[in-house]
Amino acid sequence: MSSILKRLSRLREDWNRIISVSRKPDKNTFKLSTRVTILVLVLVGLFAYIIQLLIVLLHI
Numbered sequence: 001m002s003s004i005l006k007r008l009s010r011l012r013e014d015w016n017r018i019i020s021v022s023r024k025p026d027k028n029t030f031k032l033s034t035r036v037t038i039l040v041l042v043l044v045g046l047f048a049y050i051i052q053l054l055i056v057l058l059h060i
């Protein structure tokens with residue numbers, strides 16, 4: 001039981017360390033990250049759709 005508490009304590013310390021060194025992105029960086037994320041999601045979705053379409057067409 002104490003090992004679980006030690007792990008949780010260490011995890012909390014790690015989170016605090018990450019939060020202390022992180023910083024909020026500026027507006028331009030946030031916009032760029034959002035655009036890149038959306039672009040990647042669209043590309044992955046399109047790729048998956050094409051694969052699904054090929055599988056359906058080849059089984060007919």
